[in-house]
Amino acid sequence: MTLKNDRFLRALRREPVDYTPVWLMRQAGRYLPEYRETRKAAGSFLAMAKNPEIACEVTLQPLRRFPLDAAILFSDILTVPDAMGLGLYFVEGEGPKFERPVRTEADIAKLAVPDMETELGYVMDAVRTIRRELDGSVPLIGFSGSPWTLACYMIEGGGSKDFSKIKAMAYSQPALLHKLLGVVTDAVIAYLSAQRLAGAQALQVFDTWGGVLSPALYRDFSLRYLQRIAKELKRGEGAQRTSLILFGKGNGPYLDQLANSGAEGVGVDWTVSLEDAVWRTKGKVALQGNLDPTTLYASPDAIREQVRESLDSYAHGNGGSREGHVFNLGHGMSPDMNPEHVAVVVDEVHTYSKR
Numbered sequence: 001m002t003l004k005n006d007r008f009l010r011a012l013r014r015e016p017v018d019y020t021p022v023w024l025m026r027q028a029g030r031y032l033p034e035y036r037e038t039r040k041a042a043g044s045f046l047a048m049a050k051n052p053e054i055a056c057e058v059t060l061q062p063l064r065r066f067p068l069d070a071a072i073l074f075s076d077i078l079t080v081p082d083a084m085g086l087g088l089y090f091v092e093g094e095g096p097k098f099e100r101p102v103r104t105e106a107d108i109a110k111l112a113v114p115d116m117e118t119e120l121g122y123v124m125d126a127v128r129t130i131r132r133e134l135d136g137s138v139p140l141i142g143f144s145g146s147p148w149t150l151a152c153y154m155i156e157g158g159g160s161k162d163f164s165k166i167k168a169m170a171y172s173q174p175a176l177l178h179k180l181l182g183v184v185t186d187a188v189i190a191y192l193s194a195q196r197l198a199g200a201q202a203l204q205v206f207d208t209w210g211g212v213l214s215p216a217l218y219r220d221f222s223l224r225y226l227q228r229i230a231k232e233l234k235r236g237e238g239a240q241r242t243s244l245i246l247f248g249k250g251n252g253p254y255l256d257q258l259a260n261s262g263a264e265g266v267g268v269d270w271t272v273s274l275e276d277a278v279w280r281t282k283g284k285v286a287l288q289g290n291l292d293p294t295t296l297y298a299s300p301d302a303i304r305e306q307v308r309e310s311l312d313s314y315a316h317g318n319g320g321s322r323e324g325h326v327f328n329l330g331h332g333m334s335p336d337m338n339p340e341h342v343a344v345v346v347d348e349v350h351t352y353s354k355r
């Protein structure tokens with residue numbers, strides 16, 4: 001099927017586009033009243049994510065409001081450890097938690113790659129349902145957490161402020177942590193490959209917590225595994241048609257290594273300028289980002305100004321060309337953001353970049 005809007009995929013291939021494509025991390029979520037309504041009827045976030053029809057509905061909600069250039073699968077990165085038997089649940093106001101976190105050598109020895117069409121079949125069904133309903137309007141992005149970020153939740157048992165348990169393991173039992181990261185990486189590769197087979201047209205890895213590591217630990221415990229994912233995804237069915245984006249919060253110091261990983265795109269947060277990011281990754285990858293999400297709390301005029309600054313920063317670094325830029329926030333949206341301000345971002349990206 002030919003896509004009606006392939007700007008996002010073209011930008012990832014660094015091909016010319018008539019305007020810069022935009023999508024927003026966490027574009028489906030609690031800031032939308034229709035999401036809150038669907039969630040209330042379904043009972044919980046997990047009930048939504050595990051029902052392909054509801055996951056599809058929620059994926060489409062932001063696209064009905066805003067002319068976004070891509071859809072992202074409504075799911076979560078923690079579906080993979082859940083399928084590995086850790087027992088994912090959410091506590092209101094506290095975020096995700098695991099009933100059975102991974103702490104000992106015996107816990108790690110028990111872990112295996114889940115079966116993608118049974119244990120994670122609901123995700124693949126959601127991908128197929130969304131592709132059918134999108135009907136070629138925009139491409140669908142599939143995603144996974146990075147091995148390091150998934151391991152953070154698996155070992156800490158939930159969110160963390162200081163990541164003390166996993167970092168203690170990195171320093172005192174590195175071989176054990178590598179064993180865990182190895183099996184999680186196998187699962188991530190299988191998960192992304194299965195989403196691609198089910199119909200995902202681009203893939204993103206969220207390395208949300210890579211930035212909490214020292215450079216030496218980042219290289220050993222995060223980057224290494226991202227490189228393996230990028231390399232292994234080059235094989236297999238659909239590899240030629242799908243681009244991979246490596247997003248990492250706090251990945252500024254590592255842009256050159258990420259650009260050399262074999263991924264087609266690198267997602268950057270707002271702590272680096274796009275001009276600088278282009279300069280450091282020149283010619284090797286497309287860049288995705290990087291409006292500070294809190295810009296959405298500002299006035300519409302201030303938002304427009306910041307969007308233009310981000311677009312211009314990219315073009316300035318790229319010899320005046322907007323090719324190879326996917327506009328996004330530098331991190332995900334928050335529940336208290338104003339949907340009208342999202343409309344302002346999307347409109348300014350499209351109108352300003354078209355000139």
Ligand code: CP3
Nearest residue numbers: 025026027028029045072073074075076077095206208332
């Ligand atoms: O971008 C999208 O719209 C796609 C859906 C998506 C969700 N989570 C939906 C979700 C994606 C890509 C994620 C990824 C994710 N999940 C990450 C990495 C993303 C990043 O920004 O770096 C992480 C760290 C998680 C783990 C997780 N899941 C957290 C921290 C939370 C929030 C918990 C809370 O109470 O605020 C979730 C739940 C979650 N995942 C929600 C959504 C829309 C909120 C669910 C709700 O309460 O309705």
